[in-house]
Each structure stands twice: as C-alpha cells, then as structure tokens.
Amino acid sequence: MKITASQTDLTALLATIGPAVSNGTSHPILNCVRLAATKGKLTASAFNLDLGITSSCAALVDTDGEVCLPYRMLAAIVARIDDDQTVTIAADGTLTSVSGSYGMPPQAAEDFPDLPMVKGKAASLALGSAVKAVLGAASTDAAKGLLNGVNAAAGHLSATDGHRMMRVAVDLPSGLDVTLPAATAKLLADQTASITTDKAHAVITLEDGTIIHSRIMDGTYPNVAQLIPSEFKQIFTANRIRLQRALERVAIVAEAHNDVVKLAAANGELLITAEADGRNGRELIAIEGDAEGSWAFNVHYLLDGIKAFRSAQAVMICANAATTPVVLKCDNMDATYLVMPVQIKG
Numbered sequence: 001m002k003i004t005a006s007q008t009d010l011t012a013l014l015a016t017i018g019p020a021v022s023n024g025t026s027h028p029i030l031n032c033v034r035l036a037a038t039k040g041k042l043t044a045s046a047f048n049l050d051l052g053i054t055s056s057c058a059a060l061v062d063t064d065g066e067v068c069l070p071y072r073m074l075a076a077i078v079a080r081i082d083d084d085q086t087v088t089i090a091a092d093g094t095l096t097s098v099s100g101s102y103g104m105p106p107q108a109a110e111d112f113p114d115l116p117m118v119k120g121k122a123a124s125l126a127l128g129s130a131v132k133a134v135l136g137a138a139s140t141d142a143a144k145g146l147l148n149g150v151n152a153a154a155g156h157l158s159a160t161d162g163h164r165m166m167r168v169a170v171d172l173p174s175g176l177d178v179t180l181p182a183a184t185a186k187l188l189a190d191q192t193a194s195i196t197t198d199k200a201h202a203v204i205t206l207e208d209g210t211i212i213h214s215r216i217m218d219g220t221y222p223n224v225a226q227l228i229p230s231e232f233k234q235i236f237t238a239n240r241i242r243l244q245r246a247l248e249r250v251a252i253v254a255e256a257h258n259d260v261v262k263l264a265a266a267n268g269e270l271l272i273t274a275e276a277d278g279r280n281g282r283e284l285i286a287i288e289g290d291a292e293g294s295w296a297f298n299v300h301y302l303l304d305g306i307k308a309f310r311s312a313q314a315v316m317i318c319a320n321a322a323t324t325p326v327v328l329k330c331d332n333m334d335a336t337y338l339v340m341p342v343q344i345k346g
Helices: 007-020 071-080 130-135 142-148 182-186 240-254 299-308
Strands: 002-006 032-038 041-047 051-058 060-063 065-070 086-090 094-096 101-103 123-126 149-153 156-160 164-169 177-181 192-197 201-206 211-215 234-239 260-266 269-276 279-286 293-298 314-319 326-330 333-339
Touching (some): 002 007, 007 051, 071 094, 130 149, 142 149, 177 211, 240 269, 299 333
Antiparallel strands (some): 002 086, 032 065, 041 051, 149 177, 201 211, 260 293, 314 326
C-alpha cells in the first residue's frame, strides 16, 4: 500500500474514526487504525470491540493494499504537518511530507478484527439536537450498566443516571427499541443516518458515508416515563439565562462544600442560596407563577437540565414536596428533565 493525500483530508479522516480507537493494552492491534487503499480512496477503520467506525477520503493511490498503523502517533504527526502539504503513507509504516519523514511499526491488516455486520432493512434516523439534550443525564458509572447508555424507543430518546432523567420526543423508525452506549449516541448528534439492527449490534450509516458499528446494550431499559409525576402543586417559570447565571454564581460557594443549593419560591421571586464553611451566596430573581415552597438540589444536576434547554428563553419548574421529583420543561421543545431534590436537615 502507498497513498498520498492532503493533510487536511487525512486529519479529518483520523479525527472521525478516533472515538473508536481502544485505550487499552490487552489487544495492541486495537490501538491501531486499519488503512485500506483502493481506487482513488483511502478508507480508515478503528474498533474497540464496543464501537467501530469506518470512513474514507480521497487519495492518490500508488499501490493498493492494507496496513495497520499506531493511531495516536499517526494522528499526532499528521495534525502537526502544515495544512497546505500532502502526506504520503506506505505499507512499511513510513510517512513523508515536504518537511520530513517518520517511521512507525506496521502490523498486518489481517490481524485486525472484523467489524460486526448486521443483515436487515435499514431505516431512517434523524435525532437532531435531542442527543445533546439527553447525554448529560446518562450515567458515567460503569457499575450502572444500562444507565451508561441512551435509549431510543416509543418516539423518545431517554437517558438517566438514577438522580436525573432527560426524555425528548423524536421521530424514530417504527418498532425501534435500542439502548446504545453514550459514546455511540454522541456520534449521532445533529446527524441524519440510516440504522440497521439485530439483537446485539447496530450499523449506522451517516450521510457522509461514515459507518458506525456499535453494540446494543443488553437488557430492558427502565420505564422512565413512569417516574414523571402526573400533577404538580407548585409551578413557576423563570428566564432561563438569568436562572442559569444565578445558579452558576451561587455554585462557586456550593462547590466548596457539598454542591447543594437551596431554592425558595415566594411572592413572585426565587431565592437561591448556598452556604459552606463560613462562605455564603445569595441570588434573587423574578419568577412568574404563585408557587410557594423550598427545595434543595445538587447544583450541577440542576444546571445540566437548564442547559439542555439551550434554545429556550424561559424554563418552567414543576414541583411538589421537597423530597419528590422536580420536572423542568420549556415551550419550544417537547422534552422533560426530571431531577431528584437533595434531602437536607433544617
């Protein structure tokens, strides 16, 4: 194999497949990118056994063939070559440009594992901004299994970590019910794609030809819709930007102790406070509604929900008792963010 391609195209290609490169050492071949050259095209593949990505760019192919090269070294070198230069890569691991040359240890392409394939009829998938909205609610604790993923089913995209939940209405293919790892879902943000699934895997093809191979997380995702209270005793609306900025300021104090902020609604105003080791913060903003009550929250969980409604001017907060789920909504997005209050003394 020997190809020549522009630095710009190669950098973009390697960045596209980067999320699927393994970070481990148990299978060194998975730390590599498989490069395949044929018919004026260079195709790059990465696979970490959970996620695989294949993408292509235009290239001048001198010799057809395949080789595996260490991804991080290759990507780092290419990224630092001037963007008006071309780069030549050969099967022996040699990389050359106008300004220099480098050598990398090649590995045989046949040692690279095959990416999972799925047979079936492809369906259209367009999740828009819903992915970004729900990702913040997905768990990052590996022990929580399915909660590390994003569920697409019954016309909604959902994620929860057990403390907060985000559910957004989306147009899904009929019958689709899958939970994808958050790393896979992240790649679908603002993308239009086609998806083919079986019980264990999904193959997703983006409009630019990039192909994503992902495992489907095993198990039945929790019925998060039943967590949402059917009615609320306290409802008020606040300017989203003002509420967000007030919380961000008070969070500086809250972070010094336990990340907890208190909200108290009364007389058309919302009082936001935090105390920590002699420090204190206090913000007062106007609200609409005759709500009266007080609640305490992990400030970051609350902020994540408010930020998820980034296109809204106002956010509606719906609550009951100080120990029951609180829901955030907005007028221009069919979405529900649920957050559990923190129980505090006094």
